[in-house]
Amino acid sequence: MISQFFVLSQRGDHIVFRDYRGEVPKGSAEIFFRKVKFWNEDEAEEAPPVFNIDGVNYIHVKVAGLYFVVTTMVNISPSLLLELLQRIARVTKDYLGVLNEDSLRKNFILVYELLDEVIDFGYPQTTSTEALKSYIFNEPIMVDAGRMPPLGPAAMFMQGSKRMPGTAVTKSVVANEPGGKKREEIFVDIIEKISVTFSSSGYILTSEIDGTIQMKSYLSGNPEIRLALNEDLGIGRSGSSTHDYRSSSGGGSVVLDDCNFHESVQLDSFDIDRTLHLIPPDGEFPVMNYRMTQEFKPPFRVTALIEEAGPSRAEVLLKIRADFSANVTANTITVQMPVPSYTMRASFELEAGAVGQTTDFKEGSRRLEWNLKKIVGGSEHTLRAKLTFSQESHGNLTKEAGPVNMNFTIPMYNASKLQVRYLQISKKSKTYNPYRWVRYVTQANSYVARL
Amino acid sequence: MSGHDSKYFSTTKKGEIPELKEELNSQYKDKRKDAVKKVIAAMTVGKDVSSLFTDVVNCMQTENLELKKLVYLYLINYAKSQPDLAILAVNTFVKDSQDPNPLIRALAVRTMGCIRVDKITEYLCDPLQRCLKDDDPYVRKTAAICVAKLYDINAELVEDRGFLEALKDLISDNNPMVVANAVAALAEIQESSVRPIFEITSHTLTKLLTALNECTEWGQVFILDSLSRYKATDARDAENIVERVTPRLQHANCAVVLSAVKIILLQMELITSTDVVRNLCKKMAPPLVTLLSAEPEIQYVALRNINLIVQKRPTILAHEIKVFFCKYNDPIYVKMEKLEIMIKLASDRNIDQVLLEFKEYATEVDVDFVRKAVRAIGRCAIKLDRAAERCISVLLELIKIKVNYVVQEAIIVIKDIFRRYPNTYESIIATLCESLDNLDEPEAKASMIWIIGEYAERIDNADELLESFLETFPEEPALVQLQLLTATVKLFLKKPTEGPQQMIQAVLNNATVETDNPDLRDRAYIYWRLLSTDPEAAKDVVLAEKPVISDDSNQLDPSLLDELLANISTLSSVYHKPPEAFVSRVKAAxxxxxxxxxxxxxxxxxxxxxxxxxxxxxxxxxxxxxxxxxxxPAAAAPAAPAPIPDLLGDLMGLDNALVPVDEPTATSGPPLPVVLPSTTGQGLQISAQLVRRDGQIFYDISFENGTQGVLDGFMIQFNKNTFGLAAGGPLQVPPLQPGDSSRTLLPMVFSQNVSTGAPNSLLQVAVKNNQQPVWYFNDKGSLHVFFGEDGKMERTSFLEAWKSLPDDNEFSKEFPNSVINSIDATIEHLSASNVFFIAKRRNANMDVLYLSAKIPRGIPFLIELTAAVGVPGAKCAVKTPNREYVPLFFEAMEPLIK
Structure with a gap:
């Protein structure tokens, strides 16, 4: 079972270190850090999450810029350990509000207290914030969250959008508000990460949505909650041919390939009316994860062209069209395009009247970069670039450049059309009316257009 | 509580310990609590606060749980170093274990189990007995784990006091958390025992399956992993288990899903109904695919497992190849695994799609990934004969981009394609030959040469092409030399004309006379004799039809595959190695x-x-x-085998037996450093040192018998070390009479048994004889014995190498005590130690020397030595691609410049 658990900063400093079995030789944290830092010096490769050095197995994840690591001497389930590390990070975040070096150091006694309840003699015991509350006595000390980049997908709600109560996401689940009484509220976030690959001719080669319904409850007394999804939601593709989804796209109903649920979710009526019943535990947790390869309308169309313009010159044309309604706005858009390795210079030409757009030629990685602060639905933007080469091209520009990769966040938009029809909280009294926040957001995961 | 915990870190002024002592004994509760926090803070940053033991323990008797926990945390850390004082805590422990508050009872029993002090262990038994039968499930689940802790400290005690039976009773507990911990504890105890302790009967099976539905996700994994050891009696039994486990596939926790997959795969072996099996395969596919939506770390583990699953049951994911297409932002370790699975799932039906992907990957930025993609195309060509032509045309397209490493990789795979489909695709040879001049990687060169030799009769200018390679024959790596030799012989046999005849003579001469590579020499002699005795026979041998190859790279041996499949969801399935290959804690024999x-x-x-x-x-x-x-228990142990050889084998991790002693040889020389003093060696003193003589490394070792009896049967073994040094022959030491001594030079060789981790010069040695126990000692060799005779560099290549290494790889160190009295003498002295002089220049009043050295595996050191003649102090700067050796290098260099 688990021998040691530790958290290291990016510089390799010990932030937390707990030995549960005293069987791993000293210096494991240093050995780990050296290995991860210099995994493959010339290739700048990342170390895999599981490796073995001199009989000690090291399993790690990176959360919020920190290394969460466990060591073990036996042949146990690495996915258990990886899940556990993620869960420890989440529980700690629930308690501390923000997860970073500073908050961990300030609260080290609380963190050790947590670790003693979460793991005993190397065996995971419980990672539910709710269950842990009865055993934890230290109160968290808040750190100033203002400057800290928050953790997790819900963080995207913090960006510029004034509709969202920004501090809520970095609020500790257990700590009392300075005013004394806690605000009764619950957040339900439908977060979708989409992956699309366009062929050079603009066809969709692959498309996929990885979605999560994430919940974070600050409700007192743990009332029961009913969460209703699309009535005609289908689960499981009927056939299994890779092209099968095309046939189902006409129907208009949402069909998920697969989904799974948090253990607190009661599925008794799910098959009948697509309603989830649950008593949400404290803390942040995914109510449901789902995956969909059914055809959907991609939010952006990307077209990229590269053409020779003389012996050692080329022209690039990038065009993006926002295929969503005009009352939705995407933000923090980045478009990147690798160019031939012998590119020396690039000059850019933005469209007339462009606002909030920047361009850059990253010489080190030979990439064009185009940043747009926001894109309103229905609009179209183009960028032209002229490249100068240090040698004549091999006449194969499309093979040496690309693919174009795009990153974006679109709040209040979801590609899958999965909806929360209603969120019902069983009432304690007539006046009880907690705040309910149902928020949608779509992010690019791997959004690629080939040349 | 108020304020910031971090303030506890900031007290660094003098007299910290007395100050804390005073605060710990304060009459105010809050002050005491704050003081304990300060102590813990000091402890976590590694300060020694053990002297406060008594004062901290005095704070233990409190109703305040927060404070109590802190004191317990302290106790766990220091009880071992203060066993006598730890006894002071026992009374409170025992009292706490009967406290009305269940949290305190559990805390007491949890902490006592973590204190590995024998005297405390005895007191643990009674409280543990009580807690195992406690009314509160939280106490019982803590007690269950505590049994495993106690077993680790004193197994006999656990068995004598009947804790195993109590633990087994807990399997029937009504609280699933308790069941899960009891299962985990029993599984661990079983792991370290050879006797059957925890066997799953049909009775326990029912209980476990019931608990499975109710316990936490972690408990589910413990239970599922224990269930995987259950052998179903028949197909019905197996189907029954699978039916109960299948719902776990819907769990959001990937560990639960993978553990469930393991059980289903295992039980499927017994299920006879093809319908049921087909249905199960269908059910497993979506959850397996969903694992790929998790964090990249989990994806990696899932992919390594899926790799095994598709080798055994390719149908499960046969239609899901698209989900293995690489995403733009996948980490490289995920991309590599996806590629491997794509090859395994490639079929005639999806090959067009797959090729399109591979082609795209082959133009990406990451070199390793690109190479693997190119190789993947070749492997698909070999695997799917109907797709071979399409694969080749993709390869040709890639070659045309003229990215050097893509071309070379393509040539390597095309060689394999020619092997697989002889006499089918030679038309492309012309295209390949266009890239001839750009080949600089040995494997690509060797492949190209093989192709030329194999098809010499169809390539008009085969002799010219080969001749161009022959010019550099002596400088080529062995791999290329061997291929050149064979290709020239083939050419000669196919076109026995004048040109090839001259070539073959030159090659054979080169390969027999001017090489010191035995493989090359032997192969050349064989050809030579064949050609000179019977050219026809030579033809039969050299041009014989070759067996057809198949794509079995990265395919596991069936028996290994089965073993790994039985270990799905464990580390073993990630490393693709059986557990015994990396787990050192084996069953206690x-x-x-x-x-x-x-x-x-x-x-x-x-x-x-x-x-x-x-x-x-x-x-x-x-x-x-x-x-x-x-x-x-001593009683259960049968006659113990002689522990010493076993121990050696275990400790060294080598399976070759000890090297026996042969006849003696006497050597003499300057006195050697003592590595095993006679006080430690019960009268035997060993002195030894690594030395280099005539390009060979020896272990100069001497034995001095200070005992009363004869010592004989000396054997020696070296543990894995950075350079893989091992004994190259038997240790030759005669029987030593009392008072006698013997000195010998043991030749050393470089084996494959290289220890990983940061390089060090530590040599761990075990020596035994027939009269005494095994002696272990550590010897520290200096890096300079590894400096090879081949370390001299040409001026130009030195300059090039120096420039090509980034400045990050330059390190420098002052040797304050080194004095150079004469440049020439220093150069001579250094070159005797294989540190070779390259150039020198004067800079102000300083002399700057440029030197080079080389250690095994071709690791060079480029050295710049700056000093003023006659003035103490020298500055040594070094550049090397392998910066981890730099500290060792300086260590070795300093004594050389005296």
């Missing part, structure tokens, strides 16, 4: 009983070297005491 062990401890089986050698032993804080209690 019947061990020698307590006394013998204690004896060994006293008589000089000194613990520090043994712990250094055996990476798995407890950290140094765990003294001999943890060795003393045997894992097995």
């Amino acid at each position: 019947p061990r020698a009983d307590d006394e013998e062990f204690a004896d060994a401890g006293e008589t000089g089986y000194s613990e520090s070297p043994s712990q250094g050698v055996d990476g798995s032993s407890p950290s140094s804080s765990a003294g001999t005491s943890s060795h003393v209690p045997a894992k097995q």
